[in-house]
Amino acid sequence: MSADAKTRKKPPADAHQHAPNDSGITASDRRPTPRVGVFVCHCGINIAKTVDVKRVSEEIAKEPGVVIAEDYQYMCSVPGQQMIVDAVSQHNLNRIIVAACSPKMHEPTFRRAVGKAGLNPYLCEISNIREHCSWVHEDREQATEKAIDITRTILEKIRGDDSLDTTSTPVTKRALVIGGGIAGIQAALDIAGSGYEVILVERESSIGGHMAQLGETFPTLDCASCIFTPKIVEVAQNENIKLLAYSEVESVSGFVGQFEVKIRRKARSVDETVCTGCGICTEKCPTRVADEFNRGLVVHNPDKPRKPFGKRGAIYIPFAQAQPKVATIDRENCRYYQAGKCKVCEKVCGPKAIRFDQKDEIVTEKVGAIVIATGYETLPRGVYGEYGYGKYENVIDGLQLERMLSAAGPTAGDIRRPSDGKVPKEVVWIQCVGSRDESKGIPYCSKICCMYTAKQTRLYKHRVHDGQAYVFYMDIRAGGKRYEEFVKHAQVDEGTVYLRGRVSKIYERGDKLIVMGMDTLSGSQIEIPADMVVLATAIVPQHGTEEFARKLRVGIGENGFIAEAHVKLKPVETSTAGIFIAGAIQAPKDIPDTVAQAGCAASKVLNLFSNDTLTSEPIVASVDEELCSGCGLCIGACAYDARKMDEKKHIVVVEDVLCQGCGACRAACPSSACELKNFRTEQFINMVDAIT
Amino acid sequence: METTAGSKKALKFAYYPGCSLHATAVDYNESTLAVAEALGIDLVEVPDWSCCGSTPAHCTDELLAAALPAKNMIAAGTVADEMLVCCSACFSRLKFAQKHIEEKENIRTKLSKIMPVEQAQSIKVRHLLDVLVQDIGVEKIAELKQQDLGLKVACYYGCLLTRPPKVTELDDAEDPCFMDDLLTAAGMETVPWPYKTECCGASFSLTRTEIVLRLVADILQMAKEAEVDCISVACPLCHANLDMRQSDIKKKLGLKYDIPIFYFTQLLGMAFGLEQGKLGIGRSLVDCKELLAAKGIK
Numbered sequence: 007m008s009a010d011a012k013t014r015k016k017p018p019a020d021a022h023q024h025a026p027n028d029s030g031i032t033a034s035d036r037r038p039t040p041r042v043g044v045f046v047c048h049c050g051i052n053i054a055k056t057v058d059v060k061r062v063s064e065e066i067a068k069e070p071g072v073v074i075a076e077d078y079q080y081m082c083s084v085p086g087q088q089m090i091v092d093a094v095s096q097h098n099l100n101r102i103i104v105a106a107c108s109p110k111m112h113e114p115t116f117r118r119a120v121g122k123a124g125l126n127p128y129l130c131e132i133s134n135i136r137e138h139c140s141w142v143h144e145d146r147e148q149a150t151e152k153a154i155d156i157t158r159t160i161l162e163k164i165r166g167d168d169s170l171d172t173t174s175t176p177v178t179k180r181a182l183v184i185g186g187g188i189a190g191i192q193a194a195l196d197i198a199g200s201g202y203e204v205i206l207v208e209r210e211s212s213i214g215g216h217m218a219q220l221g222e223t224f225p226t227l228d229c230a231s232c233i234f235t236p237k238i239v240e241v242a243q244n245e246n247i248k249l250l251a252y253s254e255v256e257s258v259s260g261f262v263g264q265f266e267v268k269i270r271r272k273a274r275s276v277d278e279t280v281c282t283g284c285g286i287c288t289e290k291c292p293t294r295v296a297d298e299f300n301r302g303l304v305v306h307n308p309d310k311p312r313k314p315f316g317k318r319g320a321i322y323i324p325f326a327q328a329q330p331k332v333a334t335i336d337r338e339n340c341r342y343y344q345a346g347k348c349k350v351c352e353k354v355c356g357p358k359a360i361r362f363d364q365k366d367e368i369v370t371e372k373v374g375a376i377v378i379a380t381g382y383e384t385l386p387r388g389v390y391g392e393y394g395y396g397k398y399e400n401v402i403d404g405l406q407l408e409r410m411l412s413a414a415g416p417t418a419g420d421i422r423r424p425s426d427g428k429v430p431k432e433v434v435w436i437q438c439v440g441s442r443d444e445s446k447g448i449p450y451c452s453k454i455c456c457m458y459t460a461k462q463t464r465l466y467k468h469r470v471h472d473g474q475a476y477v478f479y480m481d482i483r484a485g486g487k488r489y490e491e492f493v494k495h496a497q498v499d500e501g502t503v504y505l506r507g508r509v510s511k512i513y514e515r516g517d518k519l520i521v522m523g524m525d526t527l528s529g530s531q532i533e534i535p536a537d538m539v540v541l542a543t544a545i546v547p548q549h550g551t552e553e554f555a556r557k558l559r560v561g562i563g564e565n566g567f568i569a570e571a572h573v574k575l576k577p578v579e580t581s582t583a584g585i586f587i588a589g590a591i592q593a594p595k596d597i598p599d600t601v602a603q604a605g606c607a608a609s610k611v612l613n614l615f616s617n618d619t620l621t622s623e624p625i626v627a628s629v630d631e632e633l634c635s636g637c638g639l640c641i642g643a644c645a646y647d648a649r650k651m652d653e654k655k656h657i658v659v660v661e662d663v664l665c666q667g668c669g670a671c672r673a674a675c676p677s678s679a680c681e682l683k684n685f686r687t688e689q690f691i692n693m694v695d696a697i698t
Numbered sequence: 699m700e701t702t703a704g705s706k707k708a709l710k711f712a713y714y715p716g717c718s719l720h721a722t723a724v725d726y727n728e729s730t731l732a733v734a735e736a737l738g739i740d741l742v743e744v745p746d747w748s749c750c751g752s753t754p755a756h757c758t759d760e761l762l763a764a765a766l767p768a769k770n771m772i773a774a775g776t777v778a779d780e781m782l783v784c785c786s787a788c789f790s791r792l793k794f795a796q797k798h799i800e801e802k803e804n805i806r807t808k809l810s811k812i813m814p815v816e817q818a819q820s821i822k823v824r825h826l827l828d829v830l831v832q833d834i835g836v837e838k839i840a841e842l843k844q845q846d847l848g849l850k851v852a853c854y855y856g857c858l859l860t861r862p863p864k865v866t867e868l869d870d871a872e873d874p875c876f877m878d879d880l881l882t883a884a885g886m887e888t889v890p891w892p893y894k895t896e897c898c899g900a901s902f903s904l905t906r907t908e909i910v911l912r913l914v915a916d917i918l919q920m921a922k923e924a925e926v927d928c929i930s931v932a933c934p935l936c937h938a939n940l941d942m943r944q945s946d947i948k949k950k951l952g953l954k955y956d957i958p959i960f961y962f963t964q965l966l967g968m969a970f971g972l973e974q975g976k977l978g979i980g981r982s983l984v985d986c987k988e989l990l991a992a993k994g995i996k
């Protein structure tokens with residue numbers, strides 16, 4: 007900013023107009039001669055203390071086109087707004103500038119006032135002399151100069167502003183929920199409970215997600231099935247919920263209020279409408295493979311060594327309370343699909359539900375809002391070579407232990423070590439396996455592991471009274487209602503030995519696992535010959551989240567989870583209007599937080615559905631047909647899919663309702679054919695000229 | 699990549715033996731040169747090289763610990779684009795120096811007053827193991843194999859070669875396998891064993907020998923439990939401790955191992971059918987003649 011702003015000679019305003027285009031008529035020719043009213047706000051002392059508001063209004067009054075300039079204590083107050091309304095009719099004003107706080111704060115307020123005065127609301131501009139000036143400066147003299155300069159630039163901008171009209175589009179009052187874990191289930195139930203239709207899409211053969219795999223849950227130790235099964239059943243019985251399990255979203259088009267979604271219904275090789283879920287086929291199937299629902303956990307069965315616990319057939323129902331409770335054939339492991347012979351399932355099926363020739367099907371659904379609830383995964387095996395994860399049978403992860411702890415799990419709730427089915431007497435838990443480990447690319451805390459580790463040691467002790475549990479930890483993070491008390495209970499009452507430090511390596515010696523670690527509190531090296539080791543592996547985003555996010559046009563945060571629009575103020579919104587997130591796909595989360603967030607996402611959807619139509623912002627991009635060369639660079643630059651190639655004319659066209667007015671297309675356009683309404687290049691050049 | 703002698707593009711390196719390879723580890727030097735020749739790798743010794751500073755430098759003076767490697771790396775740059783190092787400690791010090799010069803402005807500024815420090819940054823520092831796996835490739839190693847040694851080997855990487863991974867930029871830091879890959883390609887059986895990256899005590903060998911005896915005994919014990927014929931190493935200090943301390947361990951701890959220790963280059967050389975005398979075989983303290991004779995290795 008030049009210091010001699012006061013003495014600078016300003017060229018006449020119209021000297022900055024750019025050359026007319028071929029038609030010979032510039033838009034400015036069509037704009038009426040500006041009659042601008044400027045209102046300078048004191049904001050109590052927020053502005054007036056540092057900026058001489060009187061001088062700002064006096065100086066700006068001298069500018070050509072400014073009819074009146076006044077200052078007032080609080081422009082946002084009712085009398086302040088009335089000042090604007092009155093001035094418009096008294097002085098026949100056609101443009102209004104309010105020099106006050108950030109437009110984020112009160113632009114809507116003042117635009118409303120201007121609208122009340124009979125002007126187009128988009129002919130009101132805000133000159134931000136609070137956040138951009140008084141709050142960040144101390145020198146009154148210089149701050150006043152800067153406030154004058156800021157207002158001068160806005161004056162140049164407003165000269166080029168046009169009246170803009172909002173458009174409105176109808177809202178389709180149906181929602182799509184993607185992911186049927188506790189987050190998706192809760193959101194679906196809440197939306198459906200308000201009377202709206204919900205389509206719930208789940209990738210696996212049944213809804214339930216990770217919560218369905220758990221044993222008992224912290225902080226109350228109630229069994230997951232007992233509290234979760236009723237919800238799963240409710241989904242199946244709710245007439246407003248259309249459950250599409252074993253399905254995935256193929257593509258999403260459209261915009262808030264009017265999305266069109268294509269969904270792939272994967273072939274189960276079983277007719278869902280005929281299968282009764284009796285399970286005979288799953289027992290008779292001659293194939294036995296590791297079960298992903300048990301996270302691949304297979305436990306040796308001492309009585310029947312050839313029938314270990316934990317495997318499933320090639321036709322399977324993942325768990326007893328599955329919904330929909332129908333069988334699915336895993337074609338990769340099925341003898342018939344692989345070798346052309348078998349069909350045992352078809353022979354034993356009473357209702358004749360097996361369909362070997364079933365094909366994937368694509369269905370299309372129209373919805374007004376989308377909730378993403380696709381959850382998390384844990385660190386893949388093999389990342390921690392030094393812990394022998396994936397190498398030693400008796401090194402398992404937290405979820406595998408949950409399967410053992412579950413009464414409906416492979417060991418019916420008993421703790422048995424995988425290699426020989428014996429009850430392990432010394433068990434070591436290691437926290438932060440991956441989490442908070444930048445060398446493994448995971449700088450963040452997985453948040454739930456401190457709690458579930460404490461829980462698991464307690465449940466272990468409840469089952470193996472003479473057993474000893476050890477936990478290696480970095481810090482204990484138990485911030486949550488009743489969480490600290492819960493961990494304390496494990497440490498004090500249940501005798502879990504907590505060792506502060508890292509484990510450097512684990513190796514097998516005889517039938518023991520030697521855990522070598524450090525107790526940093528006593529400063530000593532420790533070696534524990536353990537029977538089993540449980541790793542609290544890091545929580546990472548669902549695989550394929552990147553591609554999935556691209557399909558839905560939502561952003562990804564730095565750690566690969568789907569990004570919220572604002573960490574604090576918009577925790578369930580995404581960067582795309584009408585698409586919300588819930589649960590562990592946003593960040594690692596336990597069940598209480600997941601349920602709360604799912605309810606919040608549902609309420610945002612309902613909020614949207616309370617409108618019959620949506621109005622969209624008119625500040626969108628436009629394309630100058632004569633300048634556009636059809637290179638298409640802007641199409642790639644657009645994050646909102648708002649630009650398309652008009653194949654006939656070979657130029658780009660803008661879909662106004664999708665455009666968010668971000669301006670990325672304009673930066674990308676090599677021929678300056680992109681303009682943003684009321685943010686045109688010509689306006690910016692005039693703004694810069696005004697202060698240089 | 700085609701690499702052997704007579705092929706289109708020969709590999710050329712500035713060879714930095716470091717002090718050990720001219721003293722306690724002449725056998726490592728001899729076998730490295732012999733294997734390099736067999737593989738057609740052109741080694742030009744770094745002109746006027748000096749000590750990398752080793753532990754004494756970085757324990758006393760950060761600047762010295764960067765300056766000594768930098769001086770050698772600049773000299774290396776005058777003969778080749780890449781620098782070949784065999785000693786894990788030298789390798790670690792050179793790589794650390796590059797990282798510190800890059801990240802620590804005070805070191806960079808001070809050094810730039812006395813030497814063209816950017817030249818030290820532009821050279822690529824490579825460990826011999828990495829060159830053999832990445833540039834030569836296990837296929838080539840398998841091709842050159844002349845005799846089946848029939849040895850069961852525990853590959854011992856030591857604690858320094860792959861750590862810290864951000865500096866060394868080598869294989870999986872905690873469970874490295876690239877030495878195993880090389881020896882397997884050359885026809886040996888290698889075993890998964892838990893102590894491949896444990897510390898041998900390194901330079902405590904002279905100041906706190908009792909610590910080294912305990913650490914080395916643990917390593918030897920694990921190798922013995924893995925039922926191997928010998929241990930393969932890639933560092934002169936590891937070799938010294940594992941080889942030299944076995945008699946002390948027998949005397950002071952009453953544990954008898956007698957496990958021959960080889961440099962991986964010696965094993966490769968023998969597999970390639972090179973003359974044992976050229977590979978420095980027989981220079982170590984634990985006798986390996988009996989083992990070699992039993993296996994019929996010439």
Ligand SMILES: Cc1cc2nc3c(=O)[nH]c(=O)nc-3n(C[C@H](O)[C@H](O)[C@H](O)COP(=O)(O)OP(=O)(O)OC[C@H]3O[C@@H](n4cnc5c(N)ncnc54)[C@H](O)[C@@H]3O)c2cc1C
Nearest residue numbers: 185187188189209215216223224381382404589590596597
């Ligand atoms: C070992 C362990 C123990 C735990 N114990 C407890 C406890 O005791 N108490 C507690 O409060 N919390 C516990 N948790 C945390 C709990 O698991 C999570 O808070 C909860 O599961 C998060 O629910 P979600 O619905 O967000 O995600 P998920 O449970 O992961 O559900 C996501 C669902 O979306 C589906 N899906 C994924 N991608 C797609 C796609 N592209 N299309 C369609 N569907 C898709 C998945 O198949 C899955 O059904 C534990 C976690 C672990 C790892």
